[in-house]
Amino acid sequence: PALPDACGAQRVVHYAAGNEYVLEFASRAAAANAYTRLTETYGLERCWLDTPENGAHVMEDGAAAMEATTWGASYMNLTAYRSDSHILAHFNAVPTRVAIIDSGIDPDNTALHGRSFQSFDFVNGTTDFSEVSGSNNARGHGTRVASILDSVLPENVQFMYLRVFDDSGSGGKTEILNAILYAAQYGAAVANLSLGWPDDTNQTYSFLDQAMAY
Numbered sequence: 001p002a003l004p005d006a007c008g009a010q011r012v013v014h015y016a017a018g019n020e021y022v023l024e025f026a027s028r029a030a031a032a033n034a035y036t037r038l039t040e041t042y043g044l045e046r047c048w049l050d051t052p053e054n055g056a057h058v059m060e061d062g063a064a065a066m067e068a069t070t071w072g073a074s075y076m077n078l079t080a081y082r083s084d085s086h087i088l089a090h091f092n093a094v095p096t097r098v099a100i101i102d103s104g105i106d107p108d109n110t111a112l113h114g115r116s117f118q119s120f121d122f123v124n125g126t127t128d129f130s131e132v133s134g135s136n137n138a139r140g141h142g143t144r145v146a147s148i149l150d151s152v153l154p155e156n157v158q159f160m161y162l163r164v165f166d167d168s169g170s171g172g173k174t175e176i177l178n179a180i181l182y183a184a185q186y187g188a189a190v191a192n193l194s195l196g197w198p199d200d201t202n203q204t205y206s207f208l209d210q211a212m213a214y
Contacts, residue, residue, distance in 0.1 A: 098188060
């Protein structure tokens with residue numbers, strides 16, 4: 001069925017399978033205004049406000065933007081895993097580490113720093129895994145990824161922040177391979193790599209095979 005009032009959205013997408021609508025707006029202010037109107041009509045439990053962020057926005061917003069909250073995790077009820085008794089029993093019995101191979105994390109985010117275990121910067125070869133300074137595509141990415149994981153995993157899960165992106169936002173295969181091997185060496189059960197390459201597919205698979213063979 002058609003949405004009676006699109007609240008001034010520039011674009012409306014309807015997902016018939018779940019009878020869901022996605023409304024796109026020209027500005028944050030317009031989206032916030034529409035969100036208020038829609039929640040009054042349909043209720044808070046049926047409306048979600050998603051705000052696209054780039055690296056510059058993340059850093060301008062300060063520490064509040066780095067909090068471990070994400071509408072996606074909440075919407076999918078993944079945050080319930082943090083307190084699920086069966087999951088907690090497993091993580092209490094088996095120490096678990098997750099390697100986040102990315103751009104590092106915000107140095108002012110104390111919650112994420114509290115999970116750190118053997119974190120490392122493979123770009124500069126130091127233990128300072130802070131995200132790069134300035135505004136570029138890498139800035140804020142690692143913190144966002146880590147925050148999503150922080151919002152769904154129990155507090156006793158340790159994170160290995162392995163920085164592989166340089167100041168331009170680029171990461172070489174050598175640094176990434178070294179980070180994967182390092183993660184395996186220090187007992188990471190999972191390695192999260194939110195990255196990819198536009199070409200060299202065969203070389204990429206070969207490079208991943210090296211890590212899997214470790």
